[in-house]
Amino acid sequence: MILFSYCQIEMQLIQHSEETLRAALVSKRQDLVESYQKYSPGERRLLEEGFHPDSVLFGPITLHSESDWIHSHPEPRQDFADFYRNPYRCTPVKGRNTIYIQSIGSFGDSEESTQLYVAWLQEYCKAFYYGLAVRLLEPVPVSDTSCAFRVNTNSHNLQIHAGDLLRYLKKRKPRDAFCIVGITMTDLYPKDSWNFIFGQASLTEGMGIFSFARYDDNFYSSNYKGRLQKTKKLTPGDYSVFSDCYTPPITSILLYRSCRTLTHEIGHIFGLKHCQWLRCVMQGSNHLEESDRRPLDLCPICVRKLQSAIGFRIEERYQAILQWIESGLSSVTSKDTGETETKPHKPTKAFEESREWLLKCLSVLEDDLI
Numbered sequence: 001m002i003l004f005s006y007c008q009i010e011m012q013l014i015q016h017s018e019e020t021l022r023a024a025l026v027s028k029r030q031d032l033v034e035s036y037q038k039y040s041p042g043e044r045r046l047l048e049e050g051f052h053p054d055s056v057l058f059g060p061i062t063l064h065s066e067s068d069w070i071h072s073h074p075e076p077r078q079d080f081a082d083f084y085r086n087p088y089r090c091t092p093v094k095g096r097n098t099i100y101i102q103s104i105g106s107f108g109d110s111e112e113s114t115q116l117y118v119a120w121l122q123e124y125c126k127a128f129y130y131g132l133a134v135r136l137l138e139p140v141p142v143s144d145t146s147c148a149f150r151v152n153t154n155s156h157n158l159q160i161h162a163g164d165l166l167r168y169l170k171k172r173k174p175r176d177a178f179c180i181v182g183i184t185m186t187d188l189y190p191k192d193s194w195n196f197i198f199g200q201a202s203l204t205e206g207m208g209i210f211s212f213a214r215y216d217d218n219f220y221s222s223n224y225k226g227r228l229q230k231t232k233k234l235t236p237g238d239y240s241v242f243s244d245c246y247t248p249p250i251t252s253i254l255l256y257r258s259c260r261t262l263t264h265e266i267g268h269i270f271g272l273k274h275c276q277w278l279r280c281v282m283q284g285s286n287h288l289e290e291s292d293r294r295p296l297d298l299c300p301i302c303v304r305k306l307q308s309a310i311g312f313r314i315e316e317r318y319q320a321i322l323q324w325i326e327s328g329l330s331s332v333t334s335k336d337t338g339e340t341e342t343k344p345h346k347p348t349k350a351f352e353e354s355r356e357w358l359l360k361c362l363s364v365l366e367d368d369l370i
Contacts, residue, residue: 011062011063011064012062012063012064013060013061013062013063014060014061014062014063014070014276015053015060016060016277016278018051018052021050021051021277021278021301022048022051023079024077024079024080024277024301025047025048025050025079025080025300025301025304026080027079027080027081027084028081029081032080032081032084035308036304042315042364042365042366043314043315043365045364045365046300046314046361046364046365047300047303047304048300049300049364050277050278050299050300050301056360057357057360057361057364058278058279058299058300059278059279060278060279061276061277061278061279061280061283062279062293064289064290064293067286067287067290068285068286068290069274069283069284069285069286069290070276070284072286073274073284073286075273075274075276075284077276077277078272078273078275079277079301080301080304080305080308083271083272083273083305083308084305084308086271088204088271089270089271089309090178090179090203090206090269090270090271091270091271091309092132092178092309092310095176096175096176096177096178097132097133097176097178098132098133098134098135098174098176098177098178099125099129099132099133099134099135099177099178099179099180099181099266100134100135100136100137100173100174100177100179100180100181101118101121101122101125101134101135101136101137101180101181101182101183101262102136102137102139102140102169102172102180102181102182102183103118103136103137103139103140103182103183103184104139104140104141104142104145104160104165104182104183104184104186104209105141105142105184105185105186105242105245105247106185106245106247107185107247107250113249113250114139115139116250117250117255117258118136118139118183119136120255120346121183121255121258121259121262122134122135122136123324124259124262124263124321124324125259125262125263125266126320127317127320127321127323127324128259128263128297128317128321129263129266129306129310130310130312130316130317130320130321131310131311131312131317132178132310137172137180141239141242142160142184142186142239142242143239143242144168145160145164145165145168146164146168147160147161147164147165147168148160148161148164148236149161149234149239149241149242150189150192150234151228151234152187152189152195152196154195155187155196155219155220155224155227156227156228157187157213157224157226157227157228158186158187158226158228158241158242158245159186159187159188159189159196160184160186160187160188160189161188161189161190162188162189162190162197162199162200162209163190163191163200165182165184165188165209166182166200166201166202166207166208166209168182169181169182169207169209170202170205170207173205173206173207177206178206178269179206179207179208179266179269180206180207180208181207181208181209181210181262181265181266181269182207182208182209182210183209183210183211183212183258183262184209184210184211184212184213185211185212185213185247185248186211186213186242186245186247187211187213187214188200188209188211188213196214197211198210198211198214198261199211199261199265201265201268201269203268203269203271206269208265208266208268208269210261210262210265212254212257212258212261213226213247213248214288215253215254215257215258215261215288216248216254217251217253217254218248219248225246225248226245226246226247226248250347251347252347252348252349252350252351253350255346255347255348255350256296256350256351257291257292259296260281260291260294260296261291263281264281264282264294267281267282267298267302267306270305270306270309271305271309272302272305272306275298275299275301275302277299277301277302278299278300278301279293279294279295279299280294280295280297280298280299280301280302281294281295281296281297281298281302282298282299282302295354295357296351296354296357297321297354297357297358314365315362315365318358318361318362318365319362321354321358322355322358322359322362325348325351325354325355325358326348326355327346
């Protein structure tokens with residue numbers, strides 16, 4: 001049963017009954033019920049938090065307009081049993097259990113900022129997909145991909161062809177890869193008739209390309225620095241236009257949005273479909289405002305899906321994500337000089353609410369941590 005309620009601002013609340021959520025999480029299949037009982041008492045207590053209507057950890061999904069994802073993209077709900085019995089989903093196996101990240105083009109205003117930003121994403125992805133290796137491939141300029149590009153007729157910013165980038169990634173995919181994902185700060189388009197896309201993936205081949213360009217707060221403003229002059233003419237194959245292409249500064253909110261998008265899209269490669277149970281990073285989104293309503297992490301049903309694919313302990317995964325958020329300035333010893341150096345501060349202010357949420361989750365699991 002689904003209950004719909006409306007508040008004065010006409011926000012729609014999707015709230016499932018405890019019976020429905022329990023069936024979605026635990027299943028009615030005897031073998032899946034038995035495997036659920038193997039979770040520790042603390043883990044089951046945490047996962048079942050979502051059954052409570054007043055839970056502070058796992059709340060109901062809210063829809064704010066007819067343009068929100070669930071309204072405009074009707075999809076069947078995927079419970080744990082549906083996920084588990086899907087014969088086409090990808091699961092990491094020995095010899096093919098590494099997530100590779102390929103950065104394309106520049107991020108931030110320098111080579112150093114590009115390296116830092118991509119390294120932060122790698123470390124976060126490693127914590128989120130706890131138990132898997134996450135490796136960076138050597139960054140490449142846009143010219144190496146031989147992709148088509150254009151100037152968007154509406155926003156007047158540079159865009160690169162997503163399909164061409166997927167073909168490039170297919171050639172670069174290592175033999176031991178579970179998946180390879182390309183990331184770029186340049187806007188994407190899939191074909192001439194489309195305005196833009198945030199990303200595109202081939203789930204059967206374990207590949208995806210995602211752009212963070214539109215996560216810059218100023219992207220839709222009239223004074224966005226990435227706009228080109230309307231008279232700018234591009235020559236196919238001449239990638240010099242990317243040599244001084246504007247990329248936004250790396251801010252805390254940009255890093256937060258990038259981490260959330262990267263893990264959401266890799267989740268699809270694992271076979272997780274858009275979540276319609278509780279507030280979850282796997283919810284679909286049609287626009288930035290809706291995307292910003294998604295939390296940073298998974299709901300209990302999606303946690304069980306991912307845990308069944310990777311095999312992590314839930315509290316260890318939460319601790320890894322928490323450690324990533326809390327790590328700030330740190331000292332390291334240079335191999336060349338032997339002197340102590342300080343790494344630049346990771347901008348995690350936007351993650352503070354997620355940090356507090358993780359601490360609450362760990363407090364529910366504390367009996368298992370003693």
